Amino acid sequence: METRLPLDARAIADSAEVSTSEGKSVPKNLDSNLRFGFLIHDVSRMRRIVVDRALKPLGITRSQWWVLAFLSRRDGMTQTALAADLDLTKVAIGGLVDRMEAGGFVERRADERDARARRIYLTKAGQKLVAAIREAVDAVEADIMSVVEDEELEGASGVLLKVKTRLIELIGSDAEGAGDIEM
Amino acid sequence: METRLPLDARAIADSAEVSTSEGKSVPKNLDSNLRFGFLIHDVSRMRRIVVDRALKPLGITRSQWWVLAFLSRRDGMTQTALAADLDLTKVAIGGLVDRMEAGGFVERRADERDARARRIYLTKAGQKLVAAIREAVDAVEADIMSVVEDEELEGASGVLLKVKTRLIELIGSDAEGAGDIEM
DNA sequence: ATCATTTTGTAAACAGGTTCACAATTAGTG
DNA sequence: CACTAATTGTGAACCTGTTTACAAAATGAT
Numbered sequence: 288m289e290t291r292l293p294l295d296a297r298a299i300a301d302s303a304e305v306s307t308s309e310g311k312s313v314p315k316n317l318d319s320n321l322r323f324g325f326l327i328h329d330v331s332r333m334r335r336i337v338v339d340r341a342l343k344p345l346g347i348t349r350s351q352w353w354v355l356a357f358l359s360r361r362d363g364m365t366q367t368a369l370a371a372d373l374d375l376t377k378v379a380i381g382g383l384v385d386r387m388e389a390g391g392f393v394e395r396r397a398d399e400r401d402a403r404a405r406r407i408y409l410t411k412a413g414q415k416l417v418a419a420i421r422e423a424v425d426a427v428e429a430d431i432m433s434v435v436e437d438e439e440l441e442g443a444s445g446v447l448l449k450v451k452t453r454l455i456e457l458i459g460s461d462a463e464g465a466g467d468i469e470m
Numbered sequence: 471m472e473t474r475l476p477l478d479a480r481a482i483a484d485s486a487e488v489s490t491s492e493g494k495s496v497p498k499n500l501d502s503n504l505r506f507g508f509l510i511h512d513v514s515r516m517r518r519i520v521v522d523r524a525l526k527p528l529g530i531t532r533s534q535w536w537v538l539a540f541l542s543r544r545d546g547m548t549q550t551a552l553a554a555d556l557d558l559t560k561v562a563i564g565g566l567v568d569r570m571e572a573g574g575f576v577e578r579r580a581d582e583r584d585a586r587a588r589r590i591y592l593t594k595a596g597q598k599l600v601a602a603i604r605e606a607v608d609a610v611e612a613d614i615m616s617v618v619e620d621e622e623l624e625g626a627s628g629v630l631l632k633v634k635t636r637l638i639e640l641i642g643s644d645a646e647g648a649g650d651i652e653m
Numbered sequence: 654a655t656c657a658t659t660t661t662g663t664a665a666a667c668a669g670g671t672t673c674a675c676a677a678t679t680a681g682t683g
Numbered sequence: 684c685a686c687t688a689a690t691t692g693t694g695a696a697c698c699t700g701t702t703t704a705c706a707a708a709a710t711g712a713t
Contacts, residue, residue, distance in 0.1 A: 331514035
């Protein structure tokens with residue numbers, strides 16, 4: 288029956304030992320670093336799975352939902368603007384919009400002033416979807432987080448923010464432009 | 471010049487307000503829930519970017535590195551076993567192994583006893599790669615985590631583990647089998 | 654032994670990403 | 684004005700993953 292049902296967490300947790308199993312002289316907290324890395328990875332992936340499942344009955348994918356969410360705040364964005372906000376390439380947005388247009392959620396209209404640009408608008412169907420999706424996603428979100436107290440949440444968020452800041456430094460470092468990042 | 475350079479964090483952080491901007495009666499900590507969700511999402515994605523970049527000069531991708539890592543612990547796994555451990559479908563592993571075989575990192579050999587199975591073995595080249603990759607990845611890992619104290623790391627890990635546990639419940643719940651998950 | 658079931662891997666068609674290369678259209682500079 | 688720059692979107696080729704459907708081989712129960 289192919290019961291894949293993602294996660295046998297054990298398999299992944301085990302693999303944390305992989306990198307340290309031969310007594311190389313690595314920082315002594317590498318182990319927990321890796322555990323933390325796996326946790327991040329797992330939680331992120333599982334969140335995606337759960338949200339995807341909540342979205343499926345609504346006939347839309349997570350990526351498409353993001354586009355809808357941004358358009359619902361600011362209808363008529365250009366594809367380039369969407370790409371920047373969603374942190375995807377223009378090509379990715381192009382394909383995404385292709386499929387969403389085929390699905391009838393959005394439509395492309397030529398910009399009047401700029402003949403290069405094509406602005407993306409929610410259709411009636413798209414507008415109607417947004418509210419429903421938003422509710423479903425919020426509910427899932429709240430459920431997931433119901434197991435942690437607000438205090439611990441703050442603490443963990445602080446740690447994640449530190450890590451994120453370091454990651455931004457790392458990513459921004461050897462990349463010529465470097466003016467792009469802003470918290 | 472297309473300075474995409476992933477992350478304008480602001481854009482994503484902003485979008486946290488999207489879901490709550492119309493005064494629906496949602497739990498009052500939904501906001502921080504969403505912030506946390508975004509943080510997880512961002513950190514996970516950025517970690518991927520950074521690790522990918524460390525791996526690129528070594529001529530291998532992150533997914534392929536995972537396969538190598540598992541094989542280095544247990545050479546000659548079947549594709550099905552790899553799929554289970556890596557939490558991917560057999561099909562995904564099939565394609566992955568195709569490309570890695572083409573790249574000369576691994577080779578398929580028929581199982582002697584089971585004519586269906588094809589076991590995957592590291593080639594010499596693959597074996598040689600593993601050590602180098604491991605070092606590179608460990609270094610990046612250590613760098614990323616260098617900004618947090620061990621104590622906070624423990625705290626954050628605890629929170630993530632709670633969340634992960636809840637996610638496993640959610641995923642396992644409406645999925646007939648349900649016997650699959652184990653921490 | 655046979656026959657149904659499970660297991661192993663593949664193929665095809667799709668969604669979602671990437672990079673690189675490109676045409677068209679602005680926009681800026683002389 | 685003319686020419687170069689930058690910007691907007693696409694196309695092609697690729698990697699990674701999914702689901703669905705399937706052939707082949709192994710297992711198990713009768």
